[in-house]
Amino acid sequence: MSGKRIAIVTGGSLGDWVLKELQPDDLLVGSDRGALFLIENGLRPHISLGDFDSVTLEDKEKIRASSTLFMDCDPVYKDLTDTEMAFEWALSQQPGSIVLLGALGTRFDHSLANIHLLRKAADCGTPCRIIDASNEIRLIRESTVLQKGPYAHVSLLPVSLEVTGITLRGFQYPLEQATLQIGQSLGISNVLLEETGDIQIEAGYLLVIQSKD
Structure with a gap:
């Protein structure tokens, strides 16, 4: 996987614009509700991970069955947000670049924490961008x-x-x-x-x- 672009779709504001940002060769990572978004749009995540507390049990099983890899964790006893879990996994794959989609939304605390992930990517020398319907952010x-x-x-x-x-x-x-x-x-x-x-x-x-x- 080294050198590929990894697209992380997470559970913030999502829409058809996400599909336009994806590239055919992207390695798709679904984080919590972002995994469900990918599957509902006919895409198979390479890995889906998170605590899946924003989806139903039925949806969680659908995500499990429709992902190549699946990792879940206890929503109470975890130290990382779902997006940071996905981000850490992506960095471990030594990608050529990372794009974060759905990383901004109504939860300002999560949005700000996700923007801070750009610093971690910069320190690792990995090009990374956050994109939503109106903005593209890099550090x-x-x-x-x-x-x-x-x-x-x-x-x-x-x-x-x-x-x-x-x-x-x-x-x-x-x-x-x-x-x-x-x-x-x-x-x-x-x-x-x-x-x-x-x-x-x-x-x-x-x-x-x-x-x-």
Whole structure:
């Protein structure tokens, strides 16, 4: 499995947009209700895992029968969220990249915890993105070329105490060797002028959020 893209579908906000983000060669991981979503849309997860407390017992058995691998755990005596369990499994497979779908939703605590998983991926050197119907989120530690795609806005937020040496090329609001400190909103709602833009940084963890609206 080393080198493949792993797509984790978890139990946040889901919809038809998820199916459009999946690629034919993806290794599919279903986390709790995300596994049921895959199966109900005619897809077979390579592995389904979680405590499955958001589905019925009947649905849980359907997930078990329709997955190549199945792992469940006690919902009370576990230390990780379902999404983090799936994420840890995905990292252990040494994938080429990871995409998280359904990782954002009405539970802000879970959404924020899932965004923090991007830091773990960055420390492992594994490219990782969180995608929902309106946003694509990644965390970078080094210079990156960003594709505009369908997104109108780009926002930059530090998730370390500060990010230094930020230089932007191809953006409406350029920066030159700037420093962003956590809590600042200077990097919110920039715009790519061309199909690609260059983000250079020297040190720190920078959250890059592309939004459609």
